[in-house]
Amino acid sequence: MGYRTFAGAPLIVTLGDSITQNGANPEILGYQVLLTNDYVRKADVVNRGLSGWTTRGWLSKVPLLIEEWRRKPPCLITVFLGANDAALINSPDHQQHVPVDEYVANLTHMVTLIRAGFPLCKILFLTPPVVDDARWPSRANLETKKYAAACVHLAASLDVPVVDFWTALQGRTDLLADGLHFNRQGNVVAHQMIVDAIAEHFPHLTPAALPSEF
Numbered sequence: 235m236g237y238r239t240f241a242g243a244p245l246i247v248t249l250g251d252s253i254t255q256n257g258a259n260p261e262i263l264g265y266q267v268l269l270t271n272d273y274v275r276k277a278d279v280v281n282r283g284l285s286g287w288t289t290r291g292w293l294s295k296v297p298l299l300i301e302e303w304r305r306k307p308p309c310l311i312t313v314f315l316g317a318n319d320a321a322l323i324n325s326p327d328h329q330q331h332v333p334v335d336e337y338v339a340n341l342t343h344m345v346t347l348i349r350a351g352f353p354l355c356k357i358l359f360l361t362p363p364v365v366d367d368a369r370w371p372s373r374a375n376l377e378t379k380k381y382a383a384a385c386v387h388l389a390a391s392l393d394v395p396v397v398d399f400w401t402a403l404q405g406r407t408d409l410l411a412d413g414l415h416f417n418r419q420g421n422v423v424a425h426q427m428i429v430d431a432i433a434e435h436f437p438h439l440t441p442a443a444l445p446s447e448f
Contacts, residue, residue: 244276244439244444245280245306245308246269246277246279246310247282247311248265248269248279248312248314249282249311249315250284250313250314251283251284251287251314252284252285252318252415253414254281254282255281256283256415256416256421257421258281262417262421263418263422268425269428272429273441273444276441276446277444283314288315288319288330288332289332289340292344293340297347303352307351307352308352310355310356310357310358310436310439311355312358313341313344313358313359314359314360315362317365317373317414318330319331319334319362320374320378320381321372322373322377325372325373327373334380334381337381338388341385345357356439358395358397358436360397360399360428361385361398361399361400363378363403364403364404364405364406364407364410365410366410366414367413369410369414370413370414379400382398382399382401383400386398395434395435395436397431402427403420403423406423
């Protein structure tokens with residue numbers, strides 16, 4: 235029986251920090267693992283979550299990502315950043331702190347680079363989620379709100395769809411494993427919100443709309 239190779243399979247990249255890195259963990263039903271299952275024989279879903287990273291670090295990495303996939307440009311990149319940028323400046327994680335204005339500037343520049351490198355690629359912003367201050371004292375939910383709101387506002391100005399995790403998950407600290415990162419149920423909820431956003435904004439990129447690769 236003949237088959238096609240994966241050379242022509244669409245590529246989806248999940249870009250982010252440790253929340254995205256953990257998205258590759260099957261033991262907690264990571265949201266990227268669930269997306270990979272959705273797109274079996276439809277698209278390659280690649281995890282580029284880097285624990286501890288912020289928009290500042292990622293801004294310097296984007297040109298390397300573009301070079302990495304120049305021969306096979308992604309059809310979709312999810313950008314899930316802000317949880318570390320929002321680290322409290324007087325906390326042990328102060329070195330991760332990125333001011334909101336710089337966070338916005340970094341995201342803007344990242345989108346510019348992605349669009350220049352991959353003109354046909356779609357981008358989906360994911361805001362930082364709710365934080366449980368009591369369990370992760372180097373973050374504060376109200377501080378993270380500033381970054382989530384800035385992400386939503388920027389998304390509108392750049393014509394980039396956004397999943398507003400922070401607003402949607404208020405009061406749902408039960409979805410967090412440690413006050414910052416998703417647990418199993420949190421990943422399931424996040425995955426469904428991403429799936430819904432793809433269906434709404436990029437219906438041509440849903441698994442049902444893509445041909446099987448072999």
